[in-house]
Amino acid sequence: MKDFDEFHSWIEFEKRYLNGHQKQLLFDKDYSWIEDKKILSCVFFFYYTYYHFGIEFLLSKVEEANFPTWRKNTIIQLINLCQDIVHEINMGFYEENIFTWINDVQVQNIIRDYSPITEDSIKEYIMSENTNLLLKAKTVGYMISMIYYLSERAAFAHIFFVSGFGLITGSKFEELFSFISKNNPSLYKYLLYIKKYISEGFHAIGFFDDCDLSEDFDEGPTNYIYRKFFHVNTPKVILSDNEISWRFVTFLNGELQIYNPKHPEGHGKYKPFYIKTQKSIKAFNHIKDYIINKLPPIKAIFQDDIIVGIEPSSIESINDTLDVLKRHTENVAHISEDIHKSERGKLLKHEYTQSEVRNYINNKKSEFLDSLCQLHLDDYKIYYCLENRVNSDLIMAEEDAFIFTIATADKETLLAYENTEENRATYLFICDIKDLEMSVKSLADYFSSGVVNKRETLGNKIKYGKITGIKKLIKITHSDEWLREIKSEQSKIY
Structure with missing residues (x-):
């Protein structure tokens, strides 16, 4: 949080932008000032600068401050106005203009809790307790893109101009990423995801529409974002239809x-x-x-x-x-x-620890695999298998895949099969808990076999008992609802 300055920055702002008529209009009970962009921006300045200190703290500080009575009363009125009206206006603005492109309900709720979103509130959230680092990376990315979005709106321009300019030049990213590195090293490992969601946020609000959100991200703190998405003068590559x-x-x-x-x-x-x-x-x-x-x-x-x-x-x-x-x-x-073959050979022999297979998965940079790693029950081993994909032309390709145990009950176990290729669907399998080891082995054997188009025929194989131990198959495509659907099936087992 920035050092409290006893409202001095507000006083300078007030002198510069508000005249006597506007100050009177500000406290009219009909709130017609909301239509005046200059007054609204001044109110938002106060709200975004001081709201995080807390209403009670602000009221106590204004009583202690050596201000003339008229100025003290004005600031008290403004504090009460922010408490009663401006927060509601701000939430309405988020609902109508921002949550339309942030379609994750968990992220929306976090943004509500940390509103108003400023550089300070982003840093506060970065330091907060949260074990779901992928969700945290997503939220931080969207928070950062929000600031730029707000800097483009007339009522927010006075507040966010410097921050917005910093985002364009890349300087703010470097500062925030450095802050994450020092204050939350675990989250810093998810920096590539933070960059991804910043990029998605910018893409959603209409900037840099040539970005490819499926492309992998370079290492390094700001180079990828600055070069690929935020440098306005970078010419776009135009491809013909063919x-x-x-x-x-x-x-x-x-x-x-x-x-x-x-x-x-x-x-x-x-x-x-x-x-x-x-x-x-x-x-x-x-x-x-x-x-x-x-x-x-x-x-x-x-x-x-x-x-x-x-x-x-x-x-x-x-x-x-x-x-x-x-x-x-x-x-x-x-x-x-050679390195890849060496690692794969060790995995195929199942001579690996849980930590080693998790590190191998982490290098794949897949949010789906990362999520399943978080859902996996540590009492069970993550099972590596090699999927041998064979199409109708008998063209073969080997792909890494993993079987996770994500739920168990008295009689049943829920397994998740995930390939490293992100365009593949996730398969959930229900098996008897007493047949768990045999079920995992039979699934691995099936996917590594030479069966043609094995994913297309998987349902019939299970239906007619051709894969030992598996009772039911649930296919879940990689969509925005993917994690919710996974957790829904998980809860059914529990």
């Missing part, structure tokens, strides 16, 4: 997997297009973020939002790009691949 950015390409060993970003069913990730080329290796995914903006887009051929081919002019460009990647990153790529 062009696809390399951010929608996944490297596999021996082939490329290309998604259509405009497909109505989740960016086309359920119907990708494959190009076979021995020049592609999975290790390129580790460095994709560093070269993505330097690569020419791929020109595709579409049919009803499905990619059906790649234009011949792009084939040579793709091969040239893969040659460049191999030439400049060969050592790094193979080292990364």
